[in-house]
Amino acid sequence: KAGVTQTPRYLIKTRGQQVTLSCSPISGHRSVSWYQQTPGQGLQFLFEYFSETQRNKGNFPGRFSGRQFSNSRSEMNVSTLELGDSALYLCASSIAPGGGNQPQHFGDGTRLSIL
Amino acid sequence: SQQGEEDPQALSIQEGENATMNCSYKTSINNLQWYRQNSGRGLVHLILIRSNEREKHSGRLRVTLDTSKKSSSLLITASRAADTASYFCAGGSSNYQLIWGAGTKLIIKP
Numbered sequence: 001k002a003g004v005t006q007t008p009r010y011l012i013k014t015r016g017q018q019v020t021l022s023c024s025p026i027s028g029h030r031s032v033s034w035y036q037q038t039p040g041q042g043l044q045f046l047f048e049y050f051s052e053t054q055r056n057k058g059n060f061p062g063r064f065s066g067r068q069f070s071n072s073r074s075e076m077n078v079s080t081l082e083l084g085d086s087a088l089y090l091c092a093s094s095i096a097p098g099g100g101n102q103p104q105h106f107g108d109g110t111r112l113s114i115l
Numbered sequence: 116s117q118q119g120e121e122d123p124q125a126l127s128i129q130e131g132e133n134a135t136m137n138c139s140y141k142t143s144i145n146n147l148q149w150y151r152q153n154s155g156r157g158l159v160h161l162i163l164i165r166s167n168e169r170e171k172h173s174g175r176l177r178v179t180l181d182t183s184k185k186s187s188s189l190l191i192t193a194s195r196a197a198d199t200a201s202y203f204c205a206g207g208s209s210n211y212q213l214i215w216g217a218g219t220k221l222i223i224k225p
Contacts (some may be wrong), residue, residue, distance in 0.1 A: 004157070043158075043203065043215040057214055061160035085154035090157055100214075101145055 001027060004107035006091050012113045018079040021110045025072050025093030031055075033073040033104065034066060037088040046089075050097035051072055078112075086114045120216050121204055129224040134191040136219040138204030139184075144214070146207040147180050147187045151200045152218070159205065161189075191221075199223045 005024040013019050025032050034046040045058040049068035066076040072093075078085055090113050092104035122137045137145070146165045150158040164171045164180045164187070171178045178192040191198055201220050205213040 006157075042217045045212050045215075049210075058212070092158075100205075100212050102158040103148065103163055104150075104158070104213065105160065106150075108155075108157045111155075 004091055004093050004105055006089075006107035008110060009108065010111045010113075012115060013081050014115050015081055015083060017081050018077065019081060020075050020077045021089055021091075021112075023074045023076075023091030023093075023103060023107060025074070025091075026105055029093035029105070030072050030094050031094045031097045032068055033092045034074070034076050035090040035092065035095075036060075037090055037109070038086075043090070046076065047054065048097065055097050062078065081114050083114050087112060088101050121202070121219040123219060124217070125220040125222070127224060128194060128221050130194055130196055130225050132194055132200070134194050134221055134223075136189045136202050136204075136221070137152075138187045138189070138216050140204075140214060141185065141207045142206065142208055142214065144182075144206035144208055147178075148205045148207065148213070149176075149178060149187075149189050150179075150203045150205065152203065153200045161202075163207075194221075194223045196223050196225055 007022045031050045033048040036044045047066050048056040052068045063079045068074045088109045090109045092106045094102050120139050148163045149161040159186045162173045162178050164178050175192045180187045201218040203218045204216045
């Protein structure tokens with residue numbers, strides 16, 4: 001069974017631009033969660049999607065948005081990029097919603113660098 | 116900001132020795148999960164212990180949970196070079212978001 005796939009693996013952008021990251025969950029998994037990982041703040045929860053609906057949202061500004069498609073694939077978008085958005089963005093999938101009560105399966109992330 | 120804390124932040128031991136990492140959390144949880152992250156990669160789920168369990172084993176891993184002290188420990192026995200990684204604890208809360216610690220960086224010296 002293929003794991004969680006995130007594309008692209010690396011991305012370099014400049015301030016003010018916008019970016020879209022993609023995540024394909026494990027087949028059969030309908031819940032997708034997104035995290036931002038930085039050395040200073042650690043792993044921060046962005047949002048969780050299940051059946052194309054956002055179920056939970058972390059404490060991030062509205063520049064961070066996401067969506068989920070009918071095939072459970074998910075995208076997250078960051079607009080008006082800032083230097084502080086440089087981070088590893090991780091996607092995790094699970095069979096059911098409620099990411100806190102079951103194991104999460106992670107992709108290898110997208111490394112976003114803002115110049 | 117993190118709501119969980121791992122201790123120590125970094126640990127360096129000789130191959131073959133045991134490694135113990137501790138995790139403390141602040142809120143009530145339904146379960147406590149441990150993950151491993153190799154450099155530049157995603158996190159890999161290691162073990163999940165529920166709030167009504169006190170100890171759980173998986174291969175060379177032993178996890179304990181003390182809900183009265185809001186703490187957990189991860190013991191890796193007979194460490195190997197391949198165990199070199201960062202280890203994170205995450206508390207599963209009633210609002211279904213995992214609450215993550217900052218991680219312990221484990222280095223196994225050959």
